[in-house]
Amino acid sequence: MIAFYEPVSGQHILNKKETSIPSIRAEEVLIQIKASGVNRADLLQRRGLYPPPENVTSVMGLECAGEIVQVGTSVSGWKPGDRVCVLLAGGGYAEFVSAHSSMVLRIPESWTFEEAAAFPEAFYTAYYNLFFIGNLSGSQSVLIHAGGSGVGTAAIQLAHAHSHKIFTTVGSEEKVLACRKLGADYCINYNNDDFQKKIYAITQGLGVDVIVDVVGAKYLEANLRCLAYKGTLVIIGLMGGAKSSLNLAVLLDKNLTIRSTTLRHQPLSMKSELTQLVSRHVLPLAESGKIKPVVDSVFSFNDVEQAHQRMLENKNFGKIVLTWRK
Structure with a gap:
């Protein structure tokens, strides 16, 4: 099969090569990949900054959609021909991938493979960080940074x-309008406005209850000042740097909480449990039409460099997807 790896030393494009189709264990399924999602983590991995966990394939790609072609001897509930999507620790940039059967989700009938490939990483991340790490509940409000990203569109x-009342930040007026269509109440173009001042004015100084942030250091101080009393900042990315000074008095005065997460390095048991929660609580929203993956663009795997460049330039609204279709 064809698979894509990090660039070899001295090269600047992904390493495309022929390799063996994965063999499967008793509890796994083999999936013929039809489409795969592109993620910020892919851009980091290709630069050697985000290596896969130990004993995980070095083939790139953290999510995919396709058809099951083989099931392990201990697998029940799945059969060849089933249309599925799956969150991966690696292996999505290939023609085939093996996955533990507990990680597999059935695709809603109305979805294309491209839409399904845009689902796992964005919606798992958004669901987990909003409701489990951020504990968003009741009538609480939330600020979602990078509202036009895959995770942002899912979280909105x-x-x-x-x-919930939703604030979000984006980098263009086009994305402001698009986020409003998804359900955001207040969309702030960070190139035109100071989001801290805007939120302070809109909330009359009360702030928001939860912030989901992919920026990190650059926004740390402003995020803390935007939080309401007993608010929670959830850091899920470091696009704006990893190091920052922190005024602990702000934390103490407002009784704030800072939490951070990644999914890739979590144990299988945790991700399997999350998969079951997503199946029970998120997929029904998709089947009823209340949520849907936002696909920005679809590229052939042969055009993976252009797909990565589009994400690098922040041109996408929603997910960029790779496909094996001609």
Whole structure:
């Protein structure tokens, strides 16, 4: 099969090569990949900054959608021909991938493979960080940074489906309009406005209850000042740097909490449990039409460099997807 790896030393494009189709264990399934999602982590991995966990394939790609072609001897509930999507620790940039059967999700009938490939990483991340790490509940409000990203578009839809007041930041007026259509109440173009001042004015100084942030150091101080009393900052990315000074008095005065997570390095048991929660609580929202993966663009795997460049330039609204279709 064809698979894509990190660039070899001295090269600047992904290493495309022929390799063996994965063999499967008793509890695994083999999936013929039809489409795969592109993630910020892929851009980091290709630069050697985000290596796969130990004993995980070095083939790139953290999510995919396709058809099961083989099931292990201990697998029940799945059969060849089933249309599925799956969150991966690696292996999505290939024609085939093996996955533990507990990680597999059935694709809603109305979805294309491209839409399904845009689902796992964005919606798992958004659901987990909004409701489990951020503990968003009741009538609480939330600030979602990078509202036009895959995770951002998923988080806006999930928060809207649960009737929360939503603030989001984006980098263009086009994305402002698009986020409003997804359900965001207040969309702030960070190139035109100071989001801290805007939120302070809109909330009359009260702030928001939860912040989901992919920026990191650059936004740390402003994020803490945007939080309401007993608010929670959830850091899920470091696009704006990893190091920052922190005024602990702000934490103490407002009784704030800072939490951070990644999914890739979590144990299988945790991700399997999360998969079951997503199946029970998120997929029904998709089947009822309340949420849907936002696909920005679809590229052939042969054009993976252009796909990565589009993400690098922040041109996408929603997910960029790779496909094996001609």
